[in-house]
Amino acid sequence: MNALRAENLVIGGGVVGLSVAFGLLQAGHKVHVLDGADRDLRASHGNFGLTWLQGKGARYAPYSRWTWSAVQQWPAFAEELAEISGQEVALEQPGGFEFFTDSDEHQTFAADLAAQAKTLGHDFTYQSCDGDTLRRNIPGIGPDVTGATYCAHDGHVNPLKLLHALRLSVQRLGGTIQTNATVKDLKRDGAFYRGILADQSQIAADRVFLCAGLGASDLAPQLGFRTIVRPQRGELLITERLETRLPFLSSTIRQVDEGGVQIGGTKAEVGPDDAETLPKMRELARHAVAIWPALAEVNILRSWGALRVVTPDGYPVYGRAPDGGDAFLVTCHSGVTLSPVHAKQLVAWFDDHKDAPNLEGFRDDRF
Amino acid sequence: MKNLIVIGAGPAGMSAAATAARGGAKVLLLDEQPHPGGQIFRNITRNRNTLPHLGPDYAKGLEQAEALQHPNLTCRFGSTVWRIDDGRAKDGPRVAYSQNGKSQSVAARHVLIATGAQERPTPFPGWTLPGVMPAGAAQILMKSSDLIPREAILAGTGPLLYLIAAQMIDAGTPPLALVETQTSSMMARALSKMPRAMIDRQQVFKGLSLLRKIQKAGVRRYTAAQEFRARPQGDGLTFTFTSKGKEHVLHCALLLCHQGIVPSTNLTRSAGIPHQWNVTQLCWQPTHDDDGRTDRPGLWVAGDGAGIFGADAACAQGVITANAILCALDDLSPDIARHINAHALNRRFRADALRPFLDAAYAPAPEFLSPVDETILCRCEEITAGQVRVAASNGAEGPRQMKTATRAGMGPCQGRMCDLSVTTTLAAHSGRHPTDLGPHRARSPCKPVTLGELSRLDLGD
Amino acid sequence: MTVSRFTRRNEAIQDIISFSLDGQPASACAGDTVAAALLAHDSAAFRHTGIHSSPRTPFCMMGICFDCLVTIDGVQNQQACMITVTVGMDIRRQAGFRKLEGRS
Ligand SMILES: Cc1cc2nc3c(=O)[nH]c(=O)nc-3n(C[C@H](O)[C@H](O)[C@H](O)COP(=O)(O)OP(=O)(O)OC[C@H]3O[C@@H](n4cnc5c(N)ncnc54)[C@H](O)[C@@H]3O)c2cc1C
Ligand code: FES
Numbered sequence: 006m007n008a009l010r011a012e013n014l015v016i017g018g019g020v021v022g023l024s025v026a027f028g029l030l031q032a033g034h035k036v037h038v039l040d041g042a043d044r045d046l047r048a049s050h051g052n053f054g055l056t057w058l059q060g061k062g063a064r065y066a067p068y069s070r071w072t073w074s075a076v077q078q079w080p081a082f083a084e085e086l087a088e089i090s091g092q093e094v095a096l097e098q099p100g101g102f103e104f105f106t107d108s109d110e111h112q113t114f115a116a117d118l119a120a121q122a123k124t125l126g127h128d129f130t131y132q133s134c135d136g137d138t139l140r141r142n143i144p145g146i147g148p149d150v151t152g153a154t155y156c157a158h159d160g161h162v163n164p165l166k167l168l169h170a171l172r173l174s175v176q177r178l179g180g181t182i183q184t185n186a187t188v189k190d191l192k193r194d195g196a197f198y199r200g201i202l203a204d205q206s207q208i209a210a211d212r213v214f215l216c217a218g219l220g221a222s223d224l225a226p227q228l229g230f231r232t233i234v235r236p237q238r239g240e241l242l243i244t245e246r247l248e249t250r251l252p253f254l255s256s257t258i259r260q261v262d263e264g265g266v267q268i269g270g271t272k273a274e275v276g277p278d279d280a281e282t283l284p285k286m287r288e289l290a291r292h293a294v295a296i297w298p299a300l301a302e303v304n305i306l307r308s309w310g311a312l313r314v315v316t317p318d319g320y321p322v323y324g325r326a327p328d329g330g331d332a333f334l335v336t337c338h339s340g341v342t343l344s345p346v347h348a349k350q351l352v353a354w355f356d357d358h359k360d361a362p363n364l365e366g367f368r369d370d371r372f
Numbered sequence: 373m374k375n376l377i378v379i380g381a382g383p384a385g386m387s388a389a390a391t392a393a394r395g396g397a398k399v400l401l402l403d404e405q406p407h408p409g410g411q412i413f414r415n416i417t418r419n420r421n422t423l424p425h426l427g428p429d430y431a432k433g434l435e436q437a438e439a440l441q442h443p444n445l446t447c448r449f450g451s452t453v454w455r456i457d458d459g460r461a462k463d464g465p466r467v468a469y470s471q472n473g474k475s476q477s478v479a480a481r482h483v484l485i486a487t488g489a490q491e492r493p494t495p496f497p498g499w500t501l502p503g504v505m506p507a508g509a510a511q512i513l514m515k516s517s518d519l520i521p522r523e524a525i526l527a528g529t530g531p532l533l534y535l536i537a538a539q540m541i542d543a544g545t546p547p548l549a550l551v552e553t554q555t556s557s558m559m560a561r562a563l564s565k566m567p568r569a570m571i572d573r574q575q576v577f578k579g580l581s582l583l584r585k586i587q588k589a590g591v592r593r594y595t596a597a598q599e600f601r602a603r604p605q606g607d608g609l610t611f612t613f614t615s616k617g618k619e620h621v622l623h624c625a626l627l628l629c630h631q632g633i634v635p636s637t638n639l640t641r642s643a644g645i646p647h648q649w650n651v652t653q654l655c656w657q658p659t660h661d662d663d664g665r666t667d668r669p670g671l672w673v674a675g676d677g678a679g680i681f682g683a684d685a686a687c688a689q690g691v692i693t694a695n696a697i698l699c700a701l702d703d704l705s706p707d708i709a710r711h712i713n714a715h716a717l718n719r720r721f722r723a724d725a726l727r728p729f730l731d732a733a734y735a736p737a738p739e740f741l742s743p744v745d746e747t748i749l750c751r752c753e754e755i756t757a758g759q760v761r762v763a764a765s766n767g768a769e770g771p772r773q774m775k776t777a778t779r780a781g782m783g784p785c786q787g788r789m790c791d792l793s794v795t796t797t798l799a800a801h802s803g804r805h806p807t808d809l810g811p812h813r814a815r816s817p818c819k820p821v822t823l824g825e826l827s828r829l830d831l832g833d
Numbered sequence: 834m835t836v837s838r839f840t841r842r843n844e845a846i847q848d849i850i851s852f853s854l855d856g857q858p859a860s861a862c863a864g865d866t867v868a869a870a871l872l873a874h875d876s877a878a879f880r881h882t883g884i885h886s887s888p889r890t891p892f893c894m895m896g897i898c899f900d901c902l903v904t905i906d907g908v909q910n911q912q913a914c915m916i917t918v919t920v921g922m923d924i925r926r927q928a929g930f931r932k933l934e935g936r937s
Contacts (some may be wrong), residue, residue, distance in 0.1 A: 043770020044810060050776045165776045177506060184769045245784055245820065245910065246883060249933035264930055281815055283468060283477060283831060284454065290826035299933045301824030304910065308782055309815050404896060406917060411895060418864060492896055502878045502890040503838055509894035517862065517869035518845035522838055545840060607835045607876045625876065749891070752899060754884045762908040784899040
């Protein structure tokens with residue numbers, strides 16, 4: 006059978022794969038993206054859209070610095086994407102809140118932020134305040150809120166617009182995206198890599214970038230990678246669109262540019278099950294009403310579960326095939342936040358460019 | 373705990389609830405309307421026989437509604453079910469519903485979903501304008517408020533159009549015109565199914581007498597109509613279409629459209645029941661066996677929500693499913709069930725015989741399945757067919773990617789008014805079969821609830 | 834005022850109740866849904882959408898399309914076809930998306 010040939014093959018057309026593809030194209034490479042079935046578990050279609058620094062890597066300096074770099078680059082990245090694709094991603098970086106209804110949790114988190122500040126130095130701006138101070142500054146916050154932290158570098162995008170902008174940009178820059186193309190088998194064959202697709206067609210590539218989210222768990226071992234990713238379910242609610250703008254952005258309540266309010270933040274280890282559940286739906290509703298009581302009258306249109314792609318220690322994995330070949334594993338949670346560094350620094354690292362960042366902290370063989 | 377929760381008090385739900393209650397089961401019947409009857413017998417308990425122009429079939433619903441008076445049967449009207457968990461949930465299947473601004477989740481051994489049908493969305497340029505309505509919606513106004521459409525055009529296809537035309541004639545306000553999309557070749561093809569349809573000759577004759585009435589009243593009739601387009605004109609509408617190659621321009625206050633009905637599947641899909649594409653009726657329906665059993669433990673379906681067969685069949689199926697549930701509860705032996713189902717099986721058989729003829733004669737017209745680019749497909753998010761096609765060309769190749777790429781289906785109706793049109797438009801554009809695309813995933817809450825109400829949800833814990 | 838797109842049979846006009854429509858007195862028949870009451874009243878749009886400000890009147894009349902949304906007794910986005918009109922009800926047509934209480 007005649008195999009399709011690709012110089013750079015990106016497996017996975019989620020936000021991670023497309024960011025990598027976008028970066029490779031900008032670095033002058035030829036790129037072909039394979040993306041799986043419509044019904045696959047797709048974190049990029051169900052996430053919260055935050056570009057978030059607060060608390061990230063508080064106890065793991067490489068991750069904190071990597072995320073810092075990403076949020077710094079977001080404005081230019083958003084502009085670049087809009088220019089190439091014609092699609093705005095609705096980036097806003099107004100700074101974000103973490104709200105607490107339990108002072109112990111507040112204290113613990115504030116200590117984390119202090120540790121993060123130590124890593125990041127003077128440019129990292131954050132605050133911590135009690136409930137009354139918060140209510141004076143943002144009238145309308147509920148009486149049960151005991152305190153909050155605030156980080157000036159947090160923001161959000163419309164994750165669906167981001168995905169769309171990436172997809173269009175990849176195509177405009179000459180990349181090709183093959184949909185409904187699930188790779189079933191992947192192995193090294195001398196100087197190149199061979200993949201077999203679900204429809205039995207074959208593909209051969211010089212370099213392979215495995216960015217298949219949860220789909221990587223089948224393929225990564227075939228190339229000798231050690232990381233095993235697992236699904237972690239997050240549930241979300243979305244309300245009807247509002248004319249009124251919410252006066253804050255938080256890691257659990259945010260207003261999408263179109264007007265709907267998203268509420269999220271649950272975590273459950275339930276395997277590959279992305280169903281939404283009644284107890285969590287109620288928990289999210291209670292949380293939203295506690296933080297911003299005026300939301301009580303607003304209709305929820307839909308709830309859903311989505312599966313996070315989680316590595317054993319929760320930090321990204323950027324791995325090169327143990328046999329030294331040109332196969333790379335890219336997987337992380339927070340693929341939205343990290344999109345700019347995946348497109349720039351990570352690609353420089355693939356290419357062994359002189360500006361390549363030090364990614365020792367994210368090796369595949371750390372597990 | 374109840375033995376059975378029945379959702380929907382139309383012909384299927386009413387007959388199932390009454391049958392199960394008589395058979396000894398403790399039954400809870402939930403319906404979001406204030407009174408029993410479903411769409412076909414809407415408001416029957418209040419109208420009784422005061423609206424003769426609605427015809428004798430409508431009056432038949434009264435008997436069914438009255439059979440709901442049974443000590444084993446609790447009815448909660450004004451109760452909107454927004455989520456169903458199947459039998460794998462803690463203590464059996466559960467149903468979450470909202471009544472008077474309060475939501476609760478109740479468990480039962482079995483749940484029967486009998487939520488009926490909705491009219492197939494009929495997207496064409498101008499269908500979102502004031503004064504354009506589905507014909508069935510206008511009929512609901514006739515039943516619930518005795519409002520008769522004025523200066524109305526009936527446009528589309530299906531036996532319901534004839535019935536409504538006849539009802540309007542009898543009420544003294546005939547339609548201005550009857551504009552039908554079916555063609556003579558469709559009718560010719562349907563004729564081969566006529567011999568079998570004659571098994572239900574009563575219905576066939578009823579249809580013919582409606583047509584005679586319309587003819588006698590001198591209502592203008594156009595057939596093989598295409599290229600629907602509505603534009604606002606003063607307080608009313610200009611309706612243009614072509615019929616047999618000639619363009620027509622009509623004026624009206626109301627444009628009442630119809631392309632048949634399709635199962636309402638939001639609840640059944642969100643409950644995780646598998647669905648299949650009905651290739652003749654061009655819609656999704658939950659997969660189930662002859663008894664109405666689905667593959668989800670404790671979940672059953674009956675009536676038009678399980679597949680379109682009409683009110684008579686729905687009523688019969690309600691009995692059959694209720695008896696199967698009684699068997700599952702050990703309140704009835706299968707042998708006796710077979711015996712007492714005989715009458716219902718016979719009714720179902722007759723309705724089944726008629727359906728192929730109706731499906732062939734009144735199939736939806738292609739222009740509503742894949743409308744011209746400028747047509748709004750998603751009324752809530754105001755997304756056009758053209759936008760859907762562009763997204764498809766950019767790689768949104770299934771219902772989920774289409775939804776996230778365009779927002780079609782993300783509005784307050786949760787895709788009820790657009791999922792089907794998006795599927796058929798996408799299928800036509802990409803040359804893929806709907807079965808291959810798969811149904812849209814539905815999520816709870818299936819009807820909006822406020823955050824306040826959800827935060828106070830009584831989980832029975 | 835524009836003429837309704839519907840007529841009511843004479844024998845149906847009984848049990849008249851009064852309500853308020855956009856601050857003006859109006860009447861309906863007892864048992865009418867809010868949608869029926871407004872449709873019987875005149876032919877105007879119930880609301881203008883939040884996206885393109887397009888005018889809409891009720892569509893499905895069975896609670897599934899959300900085109901008939903109005904403000905009832907101060908509560909926005911109520912489905913007019915699912916709520917029975919009551920004496921003295923304050924019904925208002927709407928424009929745009931929901932506005933949160935006390936905020937602009
Ligand atoms: C509830 C929730 C909230 C989140 N919130 C945020 C947030 O606020 N901010 C943030 O930065 N991140 C957030 N995330 C994380 C973010 O969504 C993910 O990091 C990101 O989407 C991962 O992208 P991905 O491309 O790795 O995976 P996916 O989006 O899952 O994409 C994987 C792709 O690979 C394809 N694929 C799989 N297997 C194969 C195969 N064998 N062959 C070909 N293709 C294949 C699939 O079809 C799919 O398109 C959230 C995640 C969840 C679940
Ligand atoms: S019509 Fe598309 S969501 Fe309502």
